[in-house]
Amino acid sequence: MTTDSPSKPSGSLKGLLLTGSVILVVLFSLAPVLWQLLTSVKVNEDISQVPNIYIPLRYTLEHYIELLSRRPFASYLFNSSLVAITSTFLCLGIGSPAAYALARLRLPGEQILLSAVLIVTLFPYILLFLGLLEIVQVLHLANNYLALIIPYTAINLPLTILVMRSFFQQLPRDLEDAAKVDGYNTVQMLWQIVLPTTLPALVTTGILAFIFAWNEFIFALTFITRESMKTIPVAAAQIGGSSIFEIPYGPIAAATVLGTIPLVLLVLFFQRKIIQGLTAGAVKG
Secondary structure, three states: OOOOOOHHHHHHHHHHHHHHHHHHHHHHHHHHHHHHHHHHOOOHHHHOOOOOOOOOOOOOOHHHHHHHHHOOHHHHHHHHHHHHHHHHHHHHHHHHHHHHHHHHOOOOOHHHHHHHHHHHHHOOHHHHHHHHHHHHHHHOOOOOOHHHHHHHHHHHHHHHHHHHHHHHOOOOHHHHHHHHHOOOOHHHHHHHHHHHHOHHHHHHHHHHHHHHHHHOOHHHHHHOOOHHHOOHHHHHHOOOOOOOOOOOHHHHHHHHHHHHHHHHHHHHHOHHHHHHHHHHHHHHO
8 A cells, every 4th residue: 555655646747747748839839820810810009019919909800801802812712722632632643553553562673662752752842943943934834733733743742652652551461352352453442442441541641742732832932923823822921011111910910820721621621530540650650
C-alpha cells in the first residue's frame, strides 16, 4: 500500500505537464488564425491603435463587404477551386496506378527509380521556376489554367506515388488473388477493389495535393496576369489601400479568412478518412 502512493503525484504531474503542453501547442498553432479572424472584424481605429487591441470591443463586417464589392472574389474562389481540384484528381489518377505498379511489380532498377522519385519530392520546386517560365512562353500558356494545373500536378505527383505505394504495400495479396479467381482483370481489380480499400490514403494524399495547389503563389503570380483568372493567394496579396502609404489590414485579413474557409471545411468533411489514413501510415511505419 505504501509503494503505490508515491506514484500518484508523479502520474498527476505528468498528466498536468502533458495537458499544458498540448494547450500551448494548440494556442501557438491557432494564434495566427485567431489574429487574422479578429483583425478582419475590427474597426479601422482598433486596427491602427497603439498598443495593440487584442480583443476588440467593437466589431464590423465592413472589410468583408468592401472586399466582396470592390473585387471579384467569387471569381478568385472559382479559379483556385478549378486549378486545385483538377490538379488533385490528375495526381491521384496518374499517381495511384504508378504507385500500385511499384508496389506489386518487380521492375528492373526499382530502387533507382524510387530513389529518383524521392529526390524529385525533396527538390525545391521554386528552382523550376525559370524553366517552367520558358515552357509557358514557348507553348503560349500564359493566362491559361493549364499553366498552373500542369506544374502543380507534376510537383505533387512524386509525393502521391510514394505515399500511395506505402499504402498499397499494406494490402494483403490474398485480396487480389481472390479477385483474379473471380474473373477481375487488372484494371477492374484496381478500380473496384484496391482503390476503394485505400480510400483513406487517397483522401489524405489528395488533400495534401489540394492544399499545395490552393496556396501556391509564385507560379500563379507570374503565369496568370489577367484579373479574372487570378487565384486567391495572388488576389489577396495585391489588395491595395486608397494610397501607397496605406496598408489595408482589414480587407487583407478578410481575404485570408475567406480563402482559408474552404480548406477548413474540406478537412472537417474528410476528418475521419484523414485519421484513418494517418493511423494506417503510422502502423506501417
